[in-house]
Amino acid sequence: MTIGQEIQIPGYLPQTYTIKANDTFWQIAQSLSLPVDALLLLNPTVTATQLQIGQNLILPQKITNFVISDENNYTFEKMTGDIQHLVTIYPFIQQQVIGKSVLDKDLIELQMGVGNRQKHINGSFHANEWITTPVIMRFINEYALALTNNTSIRGLNTLPLFENNTLSLVPMVNPDGVNLVLNGVNAAGNLEDYVLTLNNGSNDFSGWKANINGVDLNNQYPALWEEEAKKKPTTPQPRDFPGYQPLTEPEAIAMAELAQQKPFEIMNAFHTQGEVIYWGFQGLEPPVSQTIVEEFERVSGYQPIQYVDSFAGYKDWFIQEFQKPGNTVELGLGTNPPLPINQFEEIYQETLGGIMLATLYL
Ligand SMILES: [Zn+2]
Numbered sequence: 421m422t423i424g425q426e427i428q429i430p431g432y433l434p435q436t437y438t439i440k441a442n443d444t445f446w447q448i449a450q451s452l453s454l455p456v457d458a459l460l461l462l463n464p465t466v467t468a469t470q471l472q473i474g475q476n477l478i479l480p481q482k483i484t485n486f487v488i489s490d491e492n493n494y495t496f497e498k499m500t501g502d503i504q505h506l507v508t509i510y511p512f513i514q515q516q517v518i519g520k521s522v523l524d525k526d527l528i529e530l531q532m533g534v535g536n537r538q539k540h541i542n543g544s545f546h547a548n549e550w551i552t553t554p555v556i557m558r559f560i561n562e563y564a565l566a567l568t569n570n571t572s573i574r575g576l577n578t579l580p581l582f583e584n585n586t587l588s589l590v591p592m593v594n595p596d597g598v599n600l601v602l603n604g605v606n607a608a609g610n611l612e613d614y615v616l617t618l619n620n621g622s623n624d625f626s627g628w629k630a631n632i633n634g635v636d637l638n639n640q641y642p643a644l645w646e647e648e649a650k651k652k653p654t655t656p657q658p659r660d661f662p663g664y665q666p667l668t669e670p671e672a673i674a675m676a677e678l679a680q681q682k683p684f685e686i687m688n689a690f691h692t693q694g695e696v697i698y699w700g701f702q703g704l705e706p707p708v709s710q711t712i713v714e715e716f717e718r719v720s721g722y723q724p725i726q727y728v729d730s731f732a733g734y735k736d737w738f739i740q741e742f743q744k745p746g747n748t749v750e751l752g753l754g755t756n757p758p759l760p761i762n763q764f765e766e767i768y769q770e771t772l773g774g775i776m777l778a779t780l781y782l
Contacts, residue, residue, distance in 0.1 A: 430510050430706050431568025432480035434462065438461075439475045440734045452479060468539070483509050484569060488561045492604045492761045496525055496595040498635040502557055503528065519674025522632045524596040527674045532563060535584040537683050539779055542590040542675070543690040545734065546596025546629040546640045546659075548757040552690035555751065555768050556591040559776045574773050581780040583682075588682065593671055595633035601625045601758070608632060618656055626758055629659035629680035631669055636660050640672035641737035643701065648732035662732055672734075679738055686712065686745045688777060692750040692759050700726035701739040701746070708743040712782055720774020722749065748776055 437448070445468035449456045460468060462478045487505045507513050514531040521527060533655065543552030565571075566578040592598060599607035600615060604623050610617045619625060619633045630636050634656025638649055645666040653661045667673050679687065699713045701703060705726075713724040713753055730736075738746035752759045752767045759767070 424679070429458070429611050430482050430512055430539060431564070433509055435481035437477045437479045439471050439473055439477065441473055443471060445469075445471060448477070448479070448693075452482075454480065462615060482569075482669060484564070485661050485689070486561050486565065487559070488557050490703050491551075491764050494554045494598075495602050496549055496592060496599050498556060499553060499595075500526070500528070500594055502561075503530065506560060506564065508594050510568065511563060512567075513560065518526065518672055521594070521596045522597045525599075527590065527593065527595070527671060528676065530584055530589045530591070532560065532589070533582045533584075534588040535582070535586055537585045538684050539585055540586065540588040540590075540682070540684040540687045541690065541779065542593050542688075542734075543741070544592045544594050544598050546636075546691060546757070547594050547601045547631075548626055548628055549599060549690075549692040549759075549766065550592075551597040551692060551757075551759050551761070551767070552751060553591045553598070554764065555690065555771055556589055556692075556770055558647065558760075559772060560589060560591075562772070563776075574776055574777060576781065581777075585780050587780065588678070590661075590675065590678070593675060594631050594637055596684070597628060597630060600632060601628050616629055619658055625658070627658055630657065630661065631671055633668050633669060634661055635663045635672075635754035636693075637669060637672045637675075638733045639663070640667055640669055640678070641734055642666040643733070643740045644731035648730070664735065666732070675734060676737070679742070682746065683752050684738075684742070686782075687735070688747045688749050688775060688779060689734050690771075691748055692757045693754050694750040695721065695753055696723045696725050696750045698725050698728055698735060698748040698750075699745070701731075701736040705739050705745065706743055708741075708761055709747075712745050712778075714748065715778050715782060716747070716774050717751075718774075719778055720770045722770070722774060 447524050449459045488502045507515050516529050517526045518529045519527040543556045544550050566573050605612050639662035695711050699709050735746040735748045
């Protein structure tokens with residue numbers, strides 16, 4: 421460690437403090453439960469025995485509140501802003517770019533934990549199911565807050581979860597689509613005319629599930645793709661078009677490569693809605709898949725459904741390729757996205773215990 425080097429204490433942010441009469445370095449350090457040396461490192465030009473009234477000190481301020489406070493209309497830019505805040509306060513959150521969207525937005529993976537057990541959660545494969553992104557982001561925030569304040573979540577001590585697992589999270593698989601739903605045609609860049617044509621000239625994109633090319637990313641995977649394509653539109657659409665071939669879209673490819681590079685022992689893809697969990701594919705799911713969804717059901721109340729007449733999804737392909745538990749989790753009640761934001765808290769609370777924490781402790 422060298423003088424002037426920034427030290428990062430997880431869960432703290434630097435804050436300016438002005439010296440008052442009778443302040444001592446020792447008493448300030450004690451009030452923050454920090455060693456004097458740590459304060460001296462933050463204030464390399466200050467002499468501890470010569471504090472002056474009116475002099476400014478840099479103090480680490482402990483973060484005890486959520487950084488993420490605005491989950492409504494959760495665009496790509498809101499997410500990246502929150503990620504920058506989170507990684508600044510919590511340097512143990514790892515961030516990496518796993519690919520680019522059609523419109524060159526970063527596909528961001530966050531990782532939390534130092535354990536050998538690698539697990540994965542993703543959201544917003546489908547554009548108008550964007551509420552799944554702030555659900556994941558809130559969880560990252562709550563997990564980090566609990567770790568740095570030494571508090572539990574639902575009675576669970578979080579440190580062992582952090583030590584045993586490395587949790588991979590891709591909160592927004594389809595950023596171009598999410599921004600199209602939330603910001604309208606201006607979000608389509610040089611594809612404005614194209615998406616307007618696909619959307620029958622309407623600037624209401626609330627029914628849009630696809631990526632910006634009009635390909636449904638959750639119909640893009642080589643797991644009975646031909647069977648799925650027979651039942652689906654044959655040209656680009658706001659939803660359901662599986663592409664002219666499997667894995668033509670950069671977002672779908674990046675997610676496939678991620679799963680090929682990392683030995684995820686479980687994958688949960690968050691969608692809306694219906695409060696159900698699809699967990700099988702052609703009998704290729706391992707026996708432990710059932711144990712896991714039964715625990716998810718017990719805690720969240722979400723109903724497990726083993727098989728459904730739908731193929732070529734990320735979950736289908738994940739089970740087929742790796743014979744590991746893969747789940748499509750449909751958050752929230754009802755059938756038609758977007759979910760109203762006033763359901764956010766309820767959805768988050770169901771998901772927190774029943775899916776997020778269960779994924780970590782199982
Ligand atoms: Zn969906």
